Amino acid sequence: MKVPVLGISAYFHDSSASLIIDDQIIASAEEERFSRKKHDNRFPKRAIDFCLSAGGLMPADVPLIAFYEKPYLKCDRILKTLRDGFPFTFRQFQKSLRSFPKKDLRIDDDLKRHFGINKSTIRYVPHHFSHAAGAFWTSGFKDSAILTIDGVGEFATATVSQGIASRIVPLLEMKFPESIGLLYSVFTAFCGFQINEGEYKLMGMSSYGSPKWKEKIYRMVQIFDDGSIHIDKSFINYHLDPTKPFTRKFIKVFGLPRLESTDFNLENNSEDQRFADIASSIQDVVEEIVLKMAVHAKKVAKSENLCLSGGVALNGKANDRIRREAGFTNLFVQPAAGDSGTSLGAALALKMTLEDPESSKSAWIGKSYNPYSGYQNDSEDVASFFKLHEPRSQKFLKYPDLVGAVAQRLADGQVGGWVRGRAEFGPRALGNRSILANPSRSKMKDIVNEKVKFRELFRPFAPSALDFFAEQAFEIGPLQLNDPLEFMLQVVKVRPNYRKKLAAITHVDGTARLQVVTRKRNSEYYELIHAFGKLTGTYCLLNTSFNLKGEPIVNTHLDAYKTYLECGLDFLVCENTMIWK
Amino acid sequence: MKRKVYNWLVGEKKQNTKKIGFKTFVFVAELLVYFIFVRGKISVAKKSDNYNIPYSKFDKVSPLAWQVTRELR
Numbered sequence: 142m143k144v145p146v147l148g149i150s151a152y153f154h155d156s157s158a159s160l161i162i163d164d165q166i167i168a169s170a171e172e173e174r175f176s177r178k179k180h181d182n183r184f185p186k187r188a189i190d191f192c193l194s195a196g197g198l199m200p201a202d203v204p205l206i207a208f209y210e211k212p213y214l215k216c217d218r219i220l221k222t223l224r225d226g227f228p229f230t231f232r233q234f235q236k237s238l239r240s241f242p243k244k245d246l247r248i249d250d251d252l253k254r255h256f257g258i259n260k261s262t263i264r265y266v267p268h269h270f271s272h273a274a275g276a277f278w279t280s281g282f283k284d285s286a287i288l289t290i291d292g293v294g295e296f297a298t299a300t301v302s303q304g305i306a307s308r309i310v311p312l313l314e315m316k317f318p319e320s321i322g323l324l325y326s327v328f329t330a331f332c333g334f335q336i337n338e339g340e341y342k343l344m345g346m347s348s349y350g351s352p353k354w355k356e357k358i359y360r361m362v363q364i365f366d367d368g369s370i371h372i373d374k375s376f377i378n379y380h381l382d383p384t385k386p387f388t389r390k391f392i393k394v395f396g397l398p399r400l401e402s403t404d405f406n407l408e409n410n411s412e413d414q415r416f417a418d419i420a421s422s423i424q425d426v427v428e429e430i431v432l433k434m435a436v437h438a439k440k441v442a443k444s445e446n447l448c449l450s451g452g453v454a455l456n457g458k459a460n461d462r463i464r465r466e467a468g469f470t471n472l473f474v475q476p477a478a479g480d481s482g483t484s485l486g487a488a489l490a491l492k493m494t495l496e497d498p499e500s501s502k503s504a505w506i507g508k509s510y511n512p513y514s515g516y517q518n519d520s521e522d523v524a525s526f527f528k529l530h531e532p533r534s535q536k537f538l539k540y541p542d543l544v545g546a547v548a549q550r551l552a553d554g555q556v557g558g559w560v561r562g563r564a565e566f567g568p569r570a571l572g573n574r575s576i577l578a579n580p581s582r583s584k585m586k587d588i589v590n591e592k593v594k595f596r597e598l599f600r601p602f603a604p605s606a607l608d609f610f611a612e613q614a615f616e617i618g619p620l621q622l623n624d625p626l627e628f629m630l631q632v633v634k635v636r637p638n639y640r641k642k643l644a645a646i647t648h649v650d651g652t653a654r655l656q657v658v659t660r661k662r663n664s665e666y667y668e669l670i671h672a673f674g675k676l677t678g679t680y681c682l683l684n685t686s687f688n689l690k691g692e693p694i695v696n697t698h699l700d701a702y703k704t705y706l707e708c709g710l711d712f713l714v715c716e717n718t719m720i721w722k
Numbered sequence: 723m724k725r726k727v728y729n730w731l732v733g734e735k736k737q738n739t740k741k742i743g744f745k746t747f748v749f750v751a752e753l754l755v756y757f758i759f760v761r762g763k764i765s766v767a768k769k770s771d772n773y774n775i776p777y778s779k780f781d782k783v784s785p786l787a788w789q790v791t792r793e794l795r
Binding site: 234264309437494 | 791
C-alpha cells in the first residue's frame with residue numbers, strides 16, 4: 142500500500158526523523174545535524190522539516206506518524222525504579238516528575254504546535270521493536286534472528302526476535318536494570334568519559350590494556366549460558382541516579398575513577414594503565430555476553446542470518462567476534478544502530494502493519510540498504526557562496542578533474558574535508574561528510590588529532606579501502622549483501638605486512654575499524670580512493686568524521702566552511718568546488 | 723527564615739523570596755506524593771529476584787507486547 146509514513150525518535154538522546162513512501166526510504170536524518178547540538182534530544186523539528194521537503198510533502202499529507210517508543214510504559218519503568226530505590230531516589234523522583242510533562246509525554250503537543258498535525262495520526266511502537274524493525278527490514282534478508290541490545294527502552298534492555306518476510310515475532314527479552322548497555326556505560330563513566338557519548342572511546346582505550354580485571358567484573362556480573370546477565374546492584378547506581386553511576390563498593394574494588402578532564406598518557410601516568418586494563422576487561426566481558434546471546438538467538442530463532450541493532454551493536458570489536466564465532470552465515474548491523482535509527486525502525490514497523498503478516502513476500506527482501514539518506518547541498522549554491530567568500534576557490538566541471546586534484550593533495554600529505562552527496566544517517570562518516578588523509582604517513586594520526594580534530598590522542602582513525610585492496614591488506618572474507626564492513630561496523634585485523642604501510646590507521650593492537658568501499662555502494666568515493674591509489678599504490682584513505690571534538694558531523698556547506706576555518710584543514714571540497722589555505 | 727528553611731530543604735540559594743513559599747509548598751507536596759507512591763516498596767522488595775536468581779534473565783515475550791498502538795501505553 143502506498144502510504145507515506147513518518148518516523149520520529151525524540152526526548153532521550155539523538156532525536157531523528159525518517160520518511161518512507163512506497164517501500165522507499167526517502168529521507169532519514171538526525172536533529173543534531175541541523176541544530177548543531179551534539180546528541181540533541183529535543184523534538185526533531187528541523188529533521189522532520191527536511192524529511193517532508195525531501196518527500197515533497199506538507200505535514201497534512203502524512204496520514205501516519207510512528208513514535209519510537211511507548212512513553213507511558215517508559216514513565217512507568219522510571220517511577221517503579223525510583224520507588225524501588227526509596228528513600229535515596231527522592232531527588233531523581235522530583236526531576237522525573239517535572240520532566241515527564243515537558244518531554245516524554247508531549248510528542249502529540251509538539252506535533253500539533255510545530256506542524257498542526259492531529260494526534261490521531263500518531264502510533265506508538267515499542268522501543269525494541271523499532272530497533273528490530275530498523276535492522277531486519279533494511280538487511281535484505283528473507284528470514285533472520287534479530288538481536289537488539291541497548292541501555293534501556295521501556296522495560297526491555299535486550300531482545301531476541303525472529304524476522305520472517307513481512308513480520309517480526311518477539312521471542313525473548315531481558316528487562317531493566319539487567320542491561321549490557323548500562324553496564325558498559327558505568328565503566329565508560331568510571332574511565333572518565335561521558336555516558337552515551339564516550340562508549341566508543343572506551344572501546345578504543347581497551348586496546349591499550351590487558352583484561353586483568355575480568356575476575357573482579359565477574360564478581361559483579363553473573364553471566365548465564367544464554368547470554369542474559371544478572372548485575373549485583375550493590376556495585377552500580379546508574380538505574381537509580383544517572384549522575385552517580387557506580388557505588389562506593391565499586392570504587393573499593395576498582396579504585397578511584399578517572400577524572401574527565403585528564404589526558405590519557407600511558408608513558409607518564411601509571412594510573413592510566415589501570416584504566417586501560419579495566420577498559421580491556423569490560424570489553425572482553427561484553428564481547429563474551431553478546432556472543433553468548435547471539436549463539437542463543439540462533440538456537441531459538443532458527444535462522445542462518447542475524448540482524449543486530451541497539452547501541453551495543455555499534456561495538457565493532459564485539460561484532461567481529463559474533464561474525465567469526467557465532468556460526469551465522471550472514472550478519473547485518475543497522476548503521477544507525479543507536480537511538481537515532483529508531484525513527485527509521487518505527488516507520489518501518491508501522492508501515493509493515495499495513496501489509497499481510499502471513500505473506501512470504503516483502504518488498505525489502507534482497508534490497509541493498511542505502512545509508513546516504515540525509516541532507517544534500519545544492520552545488521550551484523555552494524559554488525556561488527565560495528566564489529563570494531573565498532579568494533582561492535575552484536569549481537570543477539568534470540568529476541575526474543576534481544578527484545585528480547584532491548588525490549594529488551592527499552598524496553602530498555595534506556588533510557582535507559570532503560562534503561559530497563547526501564549525508565550519512567548514523568554516527569559513522571562513510572565518505573560523504575569526511576575528513577580525509579594519507580594513511581601511509583606514520584605521523585598523520587598525530588597531525589589529524591592535534592591540528593584538525595583536537596581530540597584524544599589515543600583514539601584510532603578508520604580506513605576506507607577499496608574492495609580489492611581490503612582483501613589484501615586486512616583479514617576479511619568475501620563481502621555479503623549489506624556487509625557490516627561496508628558501514629564501518631566491524632573491527633578487523635590489519636595483515637602484519639601492511640601495518641607499517643598503513644601506520645596512521647593501524648591501532649596499537651594491529652586492528653582497524655575498516656570501511657570497505659565498493660563501486661556499487663558509493664561510486665564517487667570509490668573514484669576518489671582509486672585516483673589516490675593510482676598515485677601512491679595504496680587504495681585506502683584515512684577517513685574520520687567531518688567534525689571537531691564535541692560537535693556533530695557537518696551537514697551543510699556552511700557548517701563545513703565554519704569547521705574548515707576553525708581547524709588546520711589544508712583544503713575543503715564541497716560538491717564540485719574546492720577551496721584551500 | 724522562609725529562605726533558610728527552603729535552602730535547607732531544597733539546597734538551592736534562590737534570590738526571589740516571593741516564590742519561596744510556593745516552591746516550598748510544591749516541594750512538600752512532592753515529598754507527600756513520593757511517600758504515598760513508595761508504599762508498595764516493601765512488598766516489591768520481598769518479591770525481588772535478588773533473593774532467588776534463576777538460571778536465565780530472559781523472559782518469553784507475548785507478540786501482543788509488540789503491538790503498534792494508538793495509545794501512549
